[in-house]
Amino acid sequence: xxxxxxxxxxxxxxxxxxxxxxxxxxxxxxxxxxxxxxxxxxxxxxxxxxxxxxxxxxxxxxxxxxxxxxxxxxxxxxxxxxxxxxxxxxxxxxxxxxxxxxxxxxxxxxxxxxxxxxxxxxxxxxxxxxxxxxxxxxxxxxxxxxxxxxxxxxxxxxxxxxxxxxxxxxxxxxxxxxxxxxxxxxxxxxxxxxxxxxxxxxxxxxxxxxxxxxxxxxxxxxxxxxxxxxxxxxxxxxxxxxxxxxxxxxxxxxxxxxxxxxxxxxxxxxxxxxxxxxxxx
Amino acid sequence: xxxxxxxxxxxxxxxxxxxxxxxxxxxxxxxxxxxxxxxxxxxxxxxxxxxxxxxxxxxxxxxxxxxxxxxxxxxxxxxxxxxxxxxxxxxxxxxxxxxxxxxxxxxxxxxxxxxxxxxxxxxxxxxxxxxxxxxxxxxxxxxxxxxxxxxxxxxxxxxxxxxxxxxxxxxxxxxxxxxxxxxxxxxxxxxxxxxxxxxxxxxxxxxxxxxxxxxxxxxxxxxxxxxxxxxxxxxxxxxxxxxxxxxxxxxxxxxxxxxxxxxxxxxxxxxxxxxxxxxxxxxxxxxxxxxxxxxxxxxxxxxxxxxxxxxxxxxxxxxxxxxxxxxxx
Numbered sequence: 001x002x003x004x005x006x007x008x009x010x011x012x013x014x015x016x017x018x019x020x021x022x023x024x025x026x027x028x029x030x031x032x033x034x035x036x037x038x039x040x041x042x043x044x045x046x047x048x049x050x051x052x053x054x055x056x057x058x059x060x061x062x063x064x065x066x067x068x069x070x071x072x073x074x075x076x077x078x079x080x081x082x083x084x085x086x087x088x089x090x091x092x093x094x095x096x097x098x099x100x101x102x103x104x105x106x107x108x109x110x111x112x113x114x115x116x117x118x119x120x121x122x123x124x125x126x127x128x129x130x131x132x133x134x135x136x137x138x139x140x141x142x143x144x145x146x147x148x149x150x151x152x153x154x155x156x157x158x159x160x161x162x163x164x165x166x167x168x169x170x171x172x173x174x175x176x177x178x179x180x181x182x183x184x185x186x187x188x189x190x191x192x193x194x195x196x197x198x199x200x201x202x203x204x205x206x207x208x209x210x211x212x213x214x215x216x217x218x219x220x221x222x223x224x225x226x227x228x229x230x231x232x233x234x235x236x237x238x239x240x241x242x243x244x245x246x247x248x249x250x251x252x253x254x255x256x257x258x259x260x261x262x263x264x265x266x267x268x269x270x271x272x273x274x275x276x277x278x279x280x281x
Numbered sequence: 282x283x284x285x286x287x288x289x290x291x292x293x294x295x296x297x298x299x300x301x302x303x304x305x306x307x308x309x310x311x312x313x314x315x316x317x318x319x320x321x322x323x324x325x326x327x328x329x330x331x332x333x334x335x336x337x338x339x340x341x342x343x344x345x346x347x348x349x350x351x352x353x354x355x356x357x358x359x360x361x362x363x364x365x366x367x368x369x370x371x372x373x374x375x376x377x378x379x380x381x382x383x384x385x386x387x388x389x390x391x392x393x394x395x396x397x398x399x400x401x402x403x404x405x406x407x408x409x410x411x412x413x414x415x416x417x418x419x420x421x422x423x424x425x426x427x428x429x430x431x432x433x434x435x436x437x438x439x440x441x442x443x444x445x446x447x448x449x450x451x452x453x454x455x456x457x458x459x460x461x462x463x464x465x466x467x468x469x470x471x472x473x474x475x476x477x478x479x480x481x482x483x484x485x486x487x488x489x490x491x492x493x494x495x496x497x498x499x500x501x502x503x504x505x506x507x508x509x510x511x512x513x514x515x516x517x518x519x520x521x522x523x524x525x526x527x528x529x530x531x532x533x534x535x536x537x538x539x540x541x542x543x544x545x546x547x548x549x550x551x552x553x554x555x556x557x558x559x560x561x562x563x564x565x566x567x568x569x570x571x572x573x574x575x576x577x578x579x580x581x582x583x584x585x586x587x588x589x590x591x592x593x594x595x596x597x598x599x600x601x602x603x604x605x606x607x608x609x610x
Contacts, residue, residue, distance in 0.1 A: 178368060180364050180365075180366070180368035181368050181370060181371075183335050183362075183364065183368065184362075184364055184368040184369075184370070184429075185370075185381070185385075186335070186354070186355055186356070187333065187335070187355045187356065187361060187362045187364075187430075188356065188361075188381050188382035188385050188429070188433065189355075189356030189382055189385040189386055189433070190356075190381075190385045191385075194385055198381075198384070198385075199370060202372045203371070203372055
């Protein structure tokens with residue numbers, strides 16, 4: 001009995017993961033080899049779905065665009081998140097203030113993703129608050145068109161949605177840095193940037209790694225933000241999959257999903273090679 | 282000799298409370314080993330950190346080799362600090378930790394690593410170059426920290442409770458080594474400690490601090506033989522501080538005997554405790570007026586005429602061994 005007990009304890013979670021993760025992924029892989037016509041799925045083993053993914057220049061562009069979105073969002077959230085975390089961890093001295101500011105960072109998360117995105121529309125639109133204010137102030141003659149329904153808007157929304165995912169893990173690693181190390185660096189003659197580069201940054205690597213995984217994975221799989229903020233003018237792999245599902249082209253969608261999954265896994269594996277996050281876990 | 286480190290009316294205030302360091306003035310001779318000694322909260326660490334430049338000075342000036350450094354950053358002062366619990370960089374190897382100061386000064390990689398290896402040998406850790414701090418023992422980490430502080434060739438080395446994290450055996454060993462290094466390098470060491478034994482063993486000059494002020498600054502022998510106040514006598518240990526007819530006196534416990542010598546002073550009472558310490562036996566006597574005093578007797582002397590708790594006893598000492606103290610301090 002006692003020999004089975006650990007297995008029994010692990011069983012519920014294993015069962016949940018098997019039913020709701022492994023089986024669906026297995027199904028997607030299976031369906032990705034199916035054939036289909038306008039009306040029905042045809043159980044088969046064909047490679048046409050994958051051939052379409054890799055042969056079509058449109059798909060390639062969409063994948064590139066997705067990587068581009070992820071890369072740019074990663075850069076901006078990293079820069080923003082690092083300095084926000086730095087401010088919270090090293091500049092704010094008072095623990096109560098730190099807590100208040102930290103909670104303030106999470107305020108956007110009290111509403112849903114969708115509402116946070118839609119909230120940008122009246123602000124960025126052609127006759128939105130920002131354009132009206134700028135025209136009114138005489139800074140510009142014509143309303144700026146690139147603000148909404150553009151790649152700019154998509155990146156802006158991503159940054160807005162995901163910067164906190166960068167701030168939290170980096171902040172965590174920063175709070176674990178012994179303050180005497182900074183003094184020791186100063187004592188050895190290090191200036192601000194030298195301390196940052198030689199002491200703080202290397203010690204923040206695990207946090208940066210975890211934050212990067214969050215942001216990259218979330219952006220790579222996104223479809224709602226791209227659709228809404230680009231006004232249908234940009235595409236991402238997620239959006240492409242969602243469209244294919246809308247057209248009932250399940251095998252094509254499944255093939256794309258498998259390719260996307262493989263790509264994200266490779267990216268995460270690459271990040272884990274560069275940064276050892278085990279210290280954080 | 283020209284002083285190496287000079288403090289002139291140095292004061293440190295945190296917020297609006299009382300001063301943590303209250304207008305202290307001190308001159309430390311060049312090439313000497315100086316210990317700042319006192320109970321926790323006496324201001325010794327704040328003083329050290331002000332000399333290092335890690336704490337701003339509220340009032341007063343700090344001079345190093347005649348140069349006013351009060352407003353200079355730490356690295357421009359010619360000091361180096363060894364931190365309590367060492368503050369080694371956890372992501373760098375022992376060798377890279379030691380080379381850090383040179384790296385910050387823009388010394389090329391090959392040269393700085395070669396010089397770091399030299400210092401690693403100086404602290405007898407040649408084989409540990411590639412270990413991370415987490416893979417080193419406490420004593421080894423301490424040596425790395427010492428080498429890291431010394432590599433920039435400071436004129437003054439500041440040590441913040443360097444031995445407190447070590448076990449007693451290692452502590453004695455490191456103590457010898459610190460003294461040896463100081464002698465060999467010929468630079469000034471300023472060492473903060475709360476252990477009087479450590480201060481006595483190491484220092485050429487000991488500075489006893491109390492509530493942000495200097496209670497006494499003198500060679501340890503002078504402090505032990507002529508404590509300036511009751512606080513110093515109690516803190517340094519080995520003294521009975523007694524209110525006797527004729528004032529307040531400090532009497533060394535090892536000069537106190539169980540039989541009053543002819544012409545000497547004495548304190549009569551009851552034995553309150555007897556403690557065997559190997560080479561010596563400690564006898565505590567409580568007088569009827571509530572004062573307690575102790576005698577540290579060589580074991581031979583005690584066993585020739587032993588006493589037990591509860592027995593009547595009279596402590597005595599030569600009149601010349603009673604060191605008068607000012608009544609108010």
